[in-house]
Amino acid sequence: MAEIDALPFPFAFRPETMALVVIDMQRDFAEPGGFGASLGNDVGRVTAIVPTVKRLIEGFRAAGLPVIHTMECHRPDLSDLPPAKRDRGNPSIRIGDMGPMGRLLIAGEPGTAILDELAPLPGEIVIEKPGKGAFYATPLGEILKARGIEQLVFAGVTTEVCVQTTMREANDRGYECLLCEEATESYFEEFKMATIAMILLAAGPRSSVIAPSRTIVREPLADRPRSELRARHGGWALLHRRRLLDFPISG
Numbered sequence: 399m400a401e402i403d404a405l406p407f408p409f410a411f412r413p414e415t416m417a418l419v420v421i422d423m424q425r426d427f428a429e430p431g432g433f434g435a436s437l438g439n440d441v442g443r444v445t446a447i448v449p450t451v452k453r454l455i456e457g458f459r460a461a462g463l464p465v466i467h468t469m470e471c472h473r474p475d476l477s478d479l480p481p482a483k484r485d486r487g488n489p490s491i492r493i494g495d496m497g498p499m500g501r502l503l504i505a506g507e508p509g510t511a512i513l514d515e516l517a518p519l520p521g522e523i524v525i526e527k528p529g530k531g532a533f534y535a536t537p538l539g540e541i542l543k544a545r546g547i548e549q550l551v552f553a554g555v556t557t558e559v560c561v562q563t564t565m566r567e568a569n570d571r572g573y574e575c576l577l578c579e580e581a582t583e584s585y586f587e588e589f590k591m592a593t594i595a596m597i598l599l600a601a602g603p604r605s606s607v608i609a610p611s612r613t614i615v616r617e618p619l620a621d622r623p624r625s626e627l628r629a630r631h632g633g634w635a636l637l638h639r640r641r642l643l644d645f646p647i648s649g
């Protein structure tokens with residue numbers, strides 16, 4: 399069986415049961431004027447991963463493996479938007495309000511669309527999800543079961559919210575999960591590092607692991623020997639512990 403060079407252990411790769419899940423690579427999270435920016439975030443970190451996500455998607459398509467796209471969005475009448483989500487924090491505009499790209503995070507609005515560069519091909523699965531996790535209130539579980547999918551590779555945003563939540567939901571349902579570290583991003587470097595550190599330190603047997611995109615699309619890992627990866631990730635975990643204390647979490 400082929401293996402993907404991953405941490406904290408190699409990922410046994412069974413192409414007949416594997417799918418790529420691209421989480422929420424939407425204009426609302428990646429472009430000025432969208433939901434992410436309305437919360438005061440710098441969207442440049444999200445746009446920076448677009449070429450890597452694209453390469454990963456193309457690798458899966460070329461191998462004939464399924465690509466599943468998710469979109470965080472709500473019905474126009476907001477019937478699937480709990481007040482606790484709409485009123486959270488103090489955004490300049492809220493979910494459902496009119497923004498420069500239409501109503502924020504509402505199905506069918508221009509800003510809710512997946513980025514053009516990463517647009518689903520006809521026939522690819524697109525999951526519209528009202529929650530952070532892609533299994534909650536969606537048909538994702540049934541779709542995966544019907545297709546015999548047991549292994550999920552994750553990309554998308556944000557690492558610590560929708561990506562991590564969906565990975566945890568998937569692990570709970572018995573899926574083997576692999577996070578592509580360079581194809582996921584957060585608005586906060588510390589949050590991405592913390593999430594990766596948690597996955598590395600807490601992954602149980604056949605649980606969540608991480609890998610660089612090049613190993614997943616099976617290009618040679620020429621300039622990154624495994625020992626270097628280990629050293630770097632050890633560093634991330636330590637950095638996480640040291641910096642979390644003085645990181646300004648302001649609500």
Ligand code: C5J
Nearest residue numbers: 422470555556559560
């Ligand atoms: C958030 C997401 N962060 N896709 N959504 O609200 O992670």
